[in-house]
Amino acid sequence: MVNKIKALTHYNDEELILTLREQRVSTDVIKYLYRTYFRYLSSYIKQNQGSDQDAEDIFQEVIVAFIEVVKAQKFRGESAIKTFLYALNRFTWLNELKRRNRALVRETAWHDSSDEEDKDVSVFIEGREAKGMVMAMMDKLGDVCKKILVAYYYDNLQMKEILPLIDYQNEQVLRNKKYKCLKSLEQMLTADPQLAQRFKNALTHER
Amino acid sequence: MNDNSQHTETIINYLSGELTGEELSLFEALLAADDAVRRELENLQLARSAVRSYGLKAQVASVHREMMDELKAEGQRPPATVYRLLRPALRVAASLLLILSAIGVYEFVTISPARLYSENYRPYQESLSRGEAATSALEQAYAAGKPAVVIGLFSKMDSSTNKMKFLTAQAYLATRQYLSAIRLFNTVIASPASDSSFKDDSEYYLGLSYLEYSKAGRAEPILQKIHDDKDHPYHDRVSYWTLLKVKLLALKYPGK
Numbered sequence: 001m002v003n004k005i006k007a008l009t010h011y012n013d014e015e016l017i018l019t020l021r022e023q024r025v026s027t028d029v030i031k032y033l034y035r036t037y038f039r040y041l042s043s044y045i046k047q048n049q050g051s052d053q054d055a056e057d058i059f060q061e062v063i064v065a066f067i068e069v070v071k072a073q074k075f076r077g078e079s080a081i082k083t084f085l086y087a088l089n090r091f092t093w094l095n096e097l098k099r100r101n102r103a104l105v106r107e108t109a110w111h112d113s114s115d116e117e118d119k120d121v122s123v124f125i126e127g128r129e130a131k132g133m134v135m136a137m138m139d140k141l142g143d144v145c146k147k148i149l150v151a152y153y154y155d156n157l158q159m160k161e162i163l164p165l166i167d168y169q170n171e172q173v174l175r176n177k178k179y180k181c182l183k184s185l186e187q188m189l190t191a192d193p194q195l196a197q198r199f200k201n202a203l204t205h206e207r
Numbered sequence: 208m209n210d211n212s213q214h215t216e217t218i219i220n221y222l223s224g225e226l227t228g229e230e231l232s233l234f235e236a237l238l239a240a241d242d243a244v245r246r247e248l249e250n251l252q253l254a255r256s257a258v259r260s261y262g263l264k265a266q267v268a269s270v271h272r273e274m275m276d277e278l279k280a281e282g283q284r285p286p287a288t289v290y291r292l293l294r295p296a297l298r299v300a301a302s303l304l305l306i307l308s309a310i311g312v313y314e315f316v317t318i319s320p321a322r323l324y325s326e327n328y329r330p331y332q333e334s335l336s337r338g339e340a341a342t343s344a345l346e347q348a349y350a351a352g353k354p355a356v357v358i359g360l361f362s363k364m365d366s367s368t369n370k371m372k373f374l375t376a377q378a379y380l381a382t383r384q385y386l387s388a389i390r391l392f393n394t395v396i397a398s399p400a401s402d403s404s405f406k407d408d409s410e411y412y413l414g415l416s417y418l419e420y421s422k423a424g425r426a427e428p429i430l431q432k433i434h435d436d437k438d439h440p441y442h443d444r445v446s447y448w449t450l451l452k453v454k455l456l457a458l459k460y461p462g463k
Contacts, residue, residue, distance in 0.1 A: 027266065027269075030267055030270045031270060031273075031274055034277075035277075040321075063267050064264050064267050068263065083420070083421060135260070135261055138257060138261045149258040149261075150261060150265065152223075153258040153259055154259050154262025178219075179215070179219055182251060182254055182255070183219075185254040186254040189250060189253055189254055190250050196250070196253060199257065200256075
């Protein structure tokens, strides 16, 4: 109820950071980020060769990256959230253009910019590709595994709360399945140690 | 499964905080003694982190469509969001009305760097009567409204005039690269006294750049100077009310 009220009000930067550090992020806070920053960030994408869809995709990615930076206690608050998001948005888009191999001369010039803000945020998107590959691994686990693991490790639901979501006979069967799902994911990660290390670095925002 | 899979279930239970008492002590002893168990724990922790990362991504994705629909609908009536944001602050303002005028309170509550910037920012209109006799490619690109080309040309130059720096700073402003704009405007202002061209222009736009970059505290002395100097070519653009709003912003966002 408190979060519902807050979503319709204004968070100052400090309140927003504290709220985002909670283990499961409130959906209303994500909505607040959309209401406050989507138009501002998407205009940059659209002014720099991006489509409406590009602007939406990059915004989603920026919000996820920003929340992870905050959760990892790496947002030092030296710049305003708006400024930080703008730099993250710009750098993510330039990285995407580079990935698509259609960056123009001017983007290259921007990418080599010596702006302090750019140097600050570059570390936060360096593991972008590795994160994408690990997210694809999750998809390979299948819907049931994803549902169980996310419900347990992200939504923090108890086994008895997850049981109605999955058509299993009892908690022990569910527990065994959770065990197998997490182990499968771990094995996929250990099968590619370089990717695992890059993903680990991306989570801790270390080079 | 790998060689140490006989411990996997215990490790997963440990990760879930389900080990207690003797079970926990035994496992911690095993962890301290067995590198393979420690490695497996680290790998499973990484897998758990992957799940959490996926969960967050999925949560944002689930909110996304709903928010796109809401934002597109609000695009038809933009004041709604602003009003919603301000409504509680306006309630607070009601108690301050005893000591402040309604206009003053409203300005204080609603003032924002972006709003003040957009109220005052007008793209610089290139005048061919100023600066070099011949029109350079950079000036032509600026006059044609191609800021990206201006920035590209400037980045390849070994030397440049105040005018080129100023126009490039304008191009950065137009593409919302405020830090780069601020840096170039400052370069023009700090140039030797022998070349005073575009210094006044740079001062005014530097003030605006700081405003949009949420640094009202830095914009204030610059705009105050322009307001106080009746001979300054931008004096008329910095009215008493503009300056008052800048001061309100500096008060509202101290330290910025």
